[in-house]
Amino acid sequence: MSRSVAGQLSPVRRASDLRRLRAERFDVLVIGGGVTGAGAALDAASRGLKVALVEARDLAAGTSSRSSKLIHGGLRYLEQLEFHLVHEALTERGLLATRLAPHLVRPVPIMVPLPAGRGLNRQAREVTGVRVRDLEAPPGSPDAEFEVQARTVIAATGVWSDDMSRMLNDVGLRPGVRVRASKGVHLVVPRSAITGETGLILRTASSVLFVIPWGGHWIIGTTDTDWRLDRSHPAASARDIDYLLQQVNTVLDRPLTTADIEGVYA
Ligand SMILES: Cc1cc2nc3c(=O)[nH]c(=O)nc-3n(C[C@H](O)[C@H](O)[C@H](O)COP(=O)(O)OP(=O)(O)OC[C@H]3O[C@@H](n4cnc5c(N)ncnc54)[C@H](O)[C@@H]3O)c2cc1C
Known part of the structure; x- marks a missing residue:
């Protein structure tokens, strides 16, 4: 200043x-x-x-500081048929990748494995x-x-x-917005734990799960559950970790175990 x-x-x-x-x-x-x-x-x-x-x-x-590090294009809005929001998100993503922050944003190929068969x-x-x-x-x-x-x-x-x-x-003013706090948990595993270069997107029962290459690691996340405790310190439970492992293992040749986990953040 x-x-x-x-x-x-x-x-x-x-x-x-x-x-x-x-x-x-x-x-x-x-x-x-x-x-x-x-x-x-x-x-x-x-x-x-x-x-x-x-x-x-x-x-x-x-x-x-705790996001999945993705500049995604409104995938969840697409699922909700919010085409206007998807269009806006894709336009912003294009601007970030080409004009605003090409030094920070780079494309990552992503695969969507399909099972056989909201001031x-x-x-x-x-x-x-x-x-x-x-x-x-x-x-x-x-x-x-x-x-x-x-x-x-x-x-x-x-x-x-x-x-x-x-x-x-x-002070007698009426706010127009309410926010529901939810918790999202990510696992960090070494690159050697998953063979391949391509990111993954999975639709789980409660969220969209990404597997993102991140330097020498993969980031796997996220959960999406209500959080009513300290909003400054959301914490991952063993249940969250088991859930993520279970979901990602449905599409991996070599299943991940807790021994593969280098870090967890929420
Ligand atoms: C699990 C998870 C994964 C996500 N992944 C992605 C992703 O991959 N890509 C993406 O684009 N988005 C992602 N998001 C969404 C994205 O992270 C959020 O939308 C974004 O970080 C919200 O930023 P914010 O500035 O609104 O809030 P915050 O980053 O929470 O900032 C609010 C700030 O306000 C401060 N504050 C609060 N009250 C006061 C006060 N009274 N006085 C002074 N300061 C105050 C807080 O200390 C805090 O620093 C993810 C979100 C979650 C939960």
Whole structure:
């Protein structure tokens, strides 16, 4: 944020940014540093708007650091016959692969083995800023809590959106969106555990399961089950792991066992 110490993420830069958050008024304030918030902030900044982003933990600390790493084209929407969404997703994917991020996005051949035989209700009053707390300020510090002013506030808080809704309810505003938190579990196995170069897509009883080549590993996932515990720390159960192994083994020559598993994330 600060031009004088631009580009360096350091305690000096942090102190300078906090000073600016307190003192200045922004065009756009984004709450949440996941892919949605970072994207919204980048988009607004690239249009010349003055942007601030506040994050409760760390950049991509939420769902964004735990995805299947796929830029898929709306496969699940296709199943639901949501052709408009599929068209939009494919258009975005094409842009990412060719213009926006060809250095990050590369095509992976994927096979589909076949068995033989869904914002805020903007009717709401305007939100013109938020109260933030600096979690690294010394205990009891009078400066730890302060207000940030902005013409527009974007809540990009992912599975924490219902917390945001409760805050809006507390000030008499009516949020228009509810989010159901669900858990997705991935297994990581070495490349040697599965012969081949091609990714796989399987339709399971409760989700779409991908087997994706990822450097020296394969990523196998995901489950999709309701999660009502700590949203910051979703955890994989033995049952989730057994389910994934069972599903992927239906199409593998050499079945995977728990001994093949290098890592699990949820
Ligand atoms: C198992 C699984 C696999 C997936 N795989 C893929 C995939 O392969 N490809 C794909 O495109 N998508 C995938 N997705 C979807 C994708 O990961 C999510 O849509 C995306 O990461 C959501 O990003 P977000 O920024 O909305 O939320 P998040 O990444 O969760 O970010 C929200 C942020 O808001 C912060 N926050 C919350 N409350 C506050 C507050 N009060 N103040 C300040 N900060 C706050 C949180 O700390 C968090 O950092 C997958 C999702 C799951 C669950």
